[in-house]
Amino acid sequence: MPDFKKLFTPSRIGDLTIKNRVVMSPMQTFSYENDGTPNQKTIDYFVARARGGAGLIICPGAKPSPESHAPKTPALYNDKVIPLFLELTEAVHNQGTKIAQQINHTGKALTYNQALAQGTGLAESIGPSPLRYVKTGVVLRKASLEDIQRITEQISEAARRARDAGFDMIELHAAHGYLLSSFLSSFSNRRDDQYGGTPEKRARLLCEIIMRTREKVGPHFPIGVRISGSDFLVGGTTIEDTLIQAPLFVKAGADALHISAGAHENTEVQFLSYLWPDGFITNLAAAVKKVVDVPVITVGKLGNPEVAEEVIKQGFADFVALGRQLLADPEWPNKVRDNKLDRINYCICCNNCWKRVFSKSREVGRLYCTVNPAVHRETLFDLKQALSAKKISVIGGGLAGMEVARVAAERGHQVTLFEKSSELGGQFLIACQQPDKSKYLSLLKRQVQGIREAGVNVITNISVTPGILLESRPDIVVLATGASPKKLPVPGIDRPTVVQGIDVIQGKAQVGEKVAVIGGRLIGMEVALDLARQGKKVSLITDKRLGENGEPLEENIYRTLRNRLIENGVQFFTGCPLLEVNEGGVFLDDNGNLLSIQADTVVLAVGFSPVIDLFAELKLIAPEIHVIGDCKTPRDALEAMHEGAELGRIL
Ligand SMILES: Cc1cc2nc3c(=O)[nH]c(=O)nc-3n(C[C@H](O)[C@H](O)[C@H](O)COP(=O)(O)OP(=O)(O)OC[C@H]3O[C@@H](n4cnc5c(N)ncnc54)[C@H](O)[C@@H]3O)c2cc1C
Numbered sequence: 001m002p003d004f005k006k007l008f009t010p011s012r013i014g015d016l017t018i019k020n021r022v023v024m025s026p027m028q029t030f031s032y033e034n035d036g037t038p039n040q041k042t043i044d045y046f047v048a049r050a051r052g053g054a055g056l057i058i059c060p061g062a063k064p065s066p067e068s069h070a071p072k073t074p075a076l077y078n079d080k081v082i083p084l085f086l087e088l089t090e091a092v093h094n095q096g097t098k099i100a101q102q103i104n105h106t107g108k109a110l111t112y113n114q115a116l117a118q119g120t121g122l123a124e125s126i127g128p129s130p131l132r133y134v135k136t137g138v139v140l141r142k143a144s145l146e147d148i149q150r151i152t153e154q155i156s157e158a159a160r161r162a163r164d165a166g167f168d169m170i171e172l173h174a175a176h177g178y179l180l181s182s183f184l185s186s187f188s189n190r191r192d193d194q195y196g197g198t199p200e201k202r203a204r205l206l207c208e209i210i211m212r213t214r215e216k217v218g219p220h221f222p223i224g225v226r227i228s229g230s231d232f233l234v235g236g237t238t239i240e241d242t243l244i245q246a247p248l249f250v251k252a253g254a255d256a257l258h259i260s261a262g263a264h265e266n267t268e269v270q271f272l273s274y275l276w277p278d279g280f281i282t283n284l285a286a287a288v289k290k291v292v293d294v295p296v297i298t299v300g301k302l303g304n305p306e307v308a309e310e311v312i313k314q315g316f317a318d319f320v321a322l323g324r325q326l327l328a329d330p331e332w333p334n335k336v337r338d339n340k341l342d343r344i345n346y347c348i349c350c351n352n353c354w355k356r357v358f359s360k361s362r363e364v365g366r367l368y369c370t371v372n373p374a375v376h377r378e379t380l381f382d383l384k385q386a387l388s389a390k391k392i393s394v395i396g397g398g399l400a401g402m403e404v405a406r407v408a409a410e411r412g413h414q415v416t417l418f419e420k421s422s423e424l425g426g427q428f429l430i431a432c433q434q435p436d437k438s439k440y441l442s443l444l445k446r447q448v449q450g451i452r453e454a455g456v457n458v459i460t461n462i463s464v465t466p467g468i469l470l471e472s473r474p475d476i477v478v479l480a481t482g483a484s485p486k487k488l489p490v491p492g493i494d495r496p497t498v499v500q501g502i503d504v505i506q507g508k509a510q511v512g513e514k515v516a517v518i519g520g521r522l523i524g525m526e527v528a529l530d531l532a533r534q535g536k537k538v539s540l541i542t543d544k545r546l547g548e549n550g551e552p553l554e555e556n557i558y559r560t561l562r563n564r565l566i567e568n569g570v571q572f573f574t575g576c577p578l579l580e581v582n583e584g585g586v587f588l589d590d591n592g593n594l595l596s597i598q599a600d601t602v603v604l605a606v607g608f609s610p611v612i613d614l615f616a617e618l619k620l621i622a623p624e625i626h627v628i629g630d631c632k633t634p635r636d637a638l639e640a641m642h643e644g645a646e647l648g649r650i651l
């Protein structure tokens with residue numbers, strides 16, 4: 001049995017003793033009030049993570065000034081907010097966990113807010129140099145020396161307020177391309193005054209802010225600094241730059257360094273998806289640790305307990321920060337400490353949480369997680385026994401069907417789950433067979449284990465018909481029959497050379513040496529990459545932009561796949577509808593010009609259609625019927641899980 005002794009050895013940051021080496025990484029929650037104060041929902045969320053055993057929680061970036069404030073995020077530019085933050089720090093302290101506040105001037109990220117970008121006075125986004133920010137197209141205003149002085153005061157005052165609000169530590173956010181980090185990096189800092197040029201000059205602003213903060217918070221209050229060990233960008237900060245800058249921050253007064261990676265333009269090395277190895281950026285922390293004498297925190301896909309323990313054991317870092325893993329399972333630390341690894345809800349690095357950050361999370365004011373639908377509704381989501389036990393038939397054993405079946409059965413209902421194929425899992429079972437998605441298996445295993453433990457009666461190898469349900473007479477029917485891959489209505493589509501992407505993944509289809517993949521979204525890009533890696537000549541064809549199908553793909557997964565497709569020599573044909581499949585390959589419409597692409601296999605990955613044909617008949621015979629998951633509208637694993645979890649609680 002593995003032991004995790006090192007992870008659970010207490011340690012210190014400055015004068016602060018922390019009970020273990022597990023730090024909750026700062027993650028914006030979008031759940032704060034509009035004046036930037038924490039409400040009960042936010043407090044409950046952090047208390048759940050404290051109760052789960054994290055040693056130190058770092059709260060997400062608080063804004064030091066009105067001009068840098070974004071809605072629903074913490075703000076510390078006014079003394080009036082201090083009592084409300086005190087409620088949060090007290091609640092977390094009551095669980096024996098220490099709590100830090102990150103402070104972040106978001107710089108160019110402010111240009112997301114249209115009103116700000118249009119220059120309303122409060123509004124202008126500043127940066128070290130007047131460069132165009134690729135994500136919004138806005139050209140930043142070059143920070144003047146007065147701006148620099150004002151921001152130094154604002155950030156250090158915010159730190160003082162955090163101390164007064166009962167936080168045990170502050171962390172200055174100087175990673176990921178936000179304002180302070182953009183001064184550190186030669187990608188964004190092209191100044192030739194005392195704040196630009198050499199790595200030392202680029203470090204000057206952050207050093208000045210650390211020193212001013214020290215004056216405000218006193219000699220014993222810990223100041224942490226978060227930096228990107230490398231930008232992984234041409235012309236940006238390299239680990240060599242960081243090894244020059246890191247000791248300067250310590251000399252200026254930093255008590256801990258938290259080493260992340262990436263800039264705003266390439267967050268894929270920050271939010272490491274399933275396409276990257278565990279602990280991909282820990283080598284950066286390990287390098288920094290060799291040149292400083294303060295504790296170093298590492299981060300980045302460290303939810304595998306064995307990997308996390310090894311990081312501490314090998315001395316690569318003093319603390320392991322977990323972000324998404326603590327969304328997926330707030331109890332990770334306690335479960336690891338107690339060696340209950342099979343009870344952990346592992347983060348599968350699907351990045352569906354991040355996909356919702358710019359849409360649903362901001363609108364609704366909370367985070368979302370595929371494997372943990374309870375995020376930000378921890379107390380509401382406790383299971384309550386059903387008032388009367390009902391007979392429920394769930395049709396379809398994909399994620400949605402399994403989740404609703406488990407939750408309903410745990411509440412005391414008598415549940416039968418019917419699945420057409422011999423194995424449970426539906427589309428997700430196919431996803432698990434993709435080369436990079438081995439982490440997805442943990443969710444599938446947990447779902448199967450969950451329905452077994454809840455006492456769901458599972459019947460596989462049965463395609464449900466109205467007749468079968470008439471015999472079993474359920475009180476409630478849940479249709480979770482999912483979706484099946486589409487075809488395109490073009491000549492030649494029934495040729496034997498045309499195969500479905502999901503059949504390629506499952507090894508059910510023969511694929512030649514020259515391949516035309518039709519469909520440029522997730523499955524199309526992933527299948528094209530796998531085939532190219534096998535040495536095949538692959539053309540990737542889409543009638544839209546790459547990575548789009550009405551809605552764009554999650555940005556980090558998109559950029560990673562796009563870059564790897566380019567590296568592997570895949571040719572893109574975007575905005576080119578398929579006209580015909582023929583003997584030699586395919587005809588495309590290239591903006592009014594006929595384009596012929598050679599291919600001996602044509603792989604379709606053009607989306608899914610709901611499998612909903614049973615609904616009309618079942619509606620006539622079932623006393624109550626519900627439709628969830630992809631059979632409602634094909635979407636993703638998060639929606640399937642959420643709809644199952646939510647319906648199961650109200651049946
Ligand atoms: C290759 C692939 C990769 C993917 N990758 C991702 C990803 O990275 N991230 C992500 O979020 N999503 C991904 N998805 C999408 C995600 O897997 C689905 O959105 C989600 O699993 C849908 O779950 P569901 O339960 O609604 O439907 P399904 O998974 O389609 O399940 C429906 C089930 O119903 C059964 N069924 C149908 N009719 C009957 C009947 N009459 N009687 C009995 N049983 C029946 C089917 O056999 C099936 O098992 C991927 C999908 C595929 C195919």
Ligand SMILES: Cc1cc2nc3c(=O)[nH]c(=O)nc-3n(C[C@H](O)[C@H](O)[C@H](O)COP(=O)(O)O)c2cc1C
Nearest residue numbers: 025026027028060061270299300301322323324325
């Ligand atoms: C929803 C979300 C919000 C985040 N907000 C912040 C933030 O406010 N400040 C910050 O430094 N990092 C932020 N991050 C990055 C995380 O702190 C962490 O570095 C990243 O998720 C990688 O760690 P992980 O692999 O353990 O998730 C955020 C991450 C997520 C998923």
Ligand code: SF4
Nearest residue numbers: 324347351353369370
């Ligand atoms: S949504 Fe996916 S990546 Fe995000 S925390 Fe949940 S499992 Fe992890």
